[in-house]
Amino acid sequence: MMRSRCFIGLLCVAGVFTAAAQEIITAERYLEMVGERYGSIRDYEARLTIKSGNTEMFGTVSHLSPSFLRIDFTKPLEQVVAFNGEMLTIYLPEYRATLNQSITPGRRSGGANAASGANLASAQGLALLRRNYIPSFVTGPEPTPLEGGSNEKVVNLRLSRRSISEGFREIILSVDPTTHLIRRISGRTIAEVQVRFDFTDIKINQDIPEQRFIYDSPASANNYNNFLFSDTD
Numbered sequence: 001m002m003r004s005r006c007f008i009g010l011l012c013v014a015g016v017f018t019a020a021a022q023e024i025i026t027a028e029r030y031l032e033m034v035g036e037r038y039g040s041i042r043d044y045e046a047r048l049t050i051k052s053g054n055t056e057m058f059g060t061v062s063h064l065s066p067s068f069l070r071i072d073f074t075k076p077l078e079q080v081v082a083f084n085g086e087m088l089t090i091y092l093p094e095y096r097a098t099l100n101q102s103i104t105p106g107r108r109s110g111g112a113n114a115a116s117g118a119n120l121a122s123a124q125g126l127a128l129l130r131r132n133y134i135p136s137f138v139t140g141p142e143p144t145p146l147e148g149g150s151n152e153k154v155v156n157l158r159l160s161r162r163s164i165s166e167g168f169r170e171i172i173l174s175v176d177p178t179t180h181l182i183r184r185i186s187g188r189t190i191a192e193v194q195v196r197f198d199f200t201d202i203k204i205n206q207d208i209p210e211q212r213f214i215y216d217s218p219a220s221a222n223n224y225n226n227f228l229f230s231d232t233d
Contacts, residue, residue: 027136027137028130030137030141030175031129031130031135031173033180034175034180034182035127037179038126038181041123043205043206044203044204044205044206045060046061046200046201047059047061048061048118049196049198050118050196050198051195058074059071059073059079063119063121064212065124066085066122066124067083067122067124068085068213069081069082069119070082070083076092077093078091079092080217082213083103084214087100088101088103089101096221097221097222098217098224099224100223100224100225100226101227120182120197121182121197121199132161132162133159133161133171134160135159136158136160137155137156138156139156144156146174146183154183155175156174157173158170158171159172164190167189168189169190170187170188174186181199181202182199183199183200184196184197184198
């Protein structure tokens with residue numbers, strides 16, 4: 001009987017030391033791990049769904065490190081958002097209009113909602129999030145269903161802004177616990193609009209060429225330059 005109690009006691013002590021030896025994953029460390037994962041990705045392509053209020057948009061997003069981005073929409077059909085590192089171009093087929101904006105390095109965290117939101121799923125975007133938002137787990141580091149009734153499990157991080165100058169009051173990152181890739185970004189803007197970006201069918205390191213991010217709008221489109229701000233602002 002005494003030997004059994006000693007054996008059980010040793011097991012308990014061993015369990016305590018094993019648990020103490022394991023790394024305690026904080027929300028800040030988990031966000032850092034996601035950033036490290038994206039830091040190892042040269043390029044990716046994914047199906048993208050954007051929901052903003054009652055509006056729903058579908059398309060394919062392409063990203064090339066560090067800041068190249070392109071979204072080819074199927075809804076609205078033929079709409080395009082392209083950023084080649086210096087110029088943001090948005091083609092709106094409904095209005096036959098092309099919007100162009102030169103983006104300086106200091107302004108790359110801003111821009112159109114579709115471009116800036118989708119670009120958060122990148123090493124550069126995650127670095128901005130770590131600098132400008134305070135992370136915490138929504139329920140803890142354990143994976144939970146993506147939504148009610150879903151078999152897909154994610155780790156949810158809540159990001160709270162550090163200053164009132166940020167475009168989103170709060171952001172929820174839903175991360176695949178196996179790949180550490182972002183499955184969903186949900187944000188609440190300063191205008192209290194809920195915006196959601198869903199990334200599915202993600203393909204990484206496909207050697208996407210820089211030429212993909214050069215967009216020539218139709219010759220019949222009207223061009224509007226500096227639609228967000230002027231170069232002197």
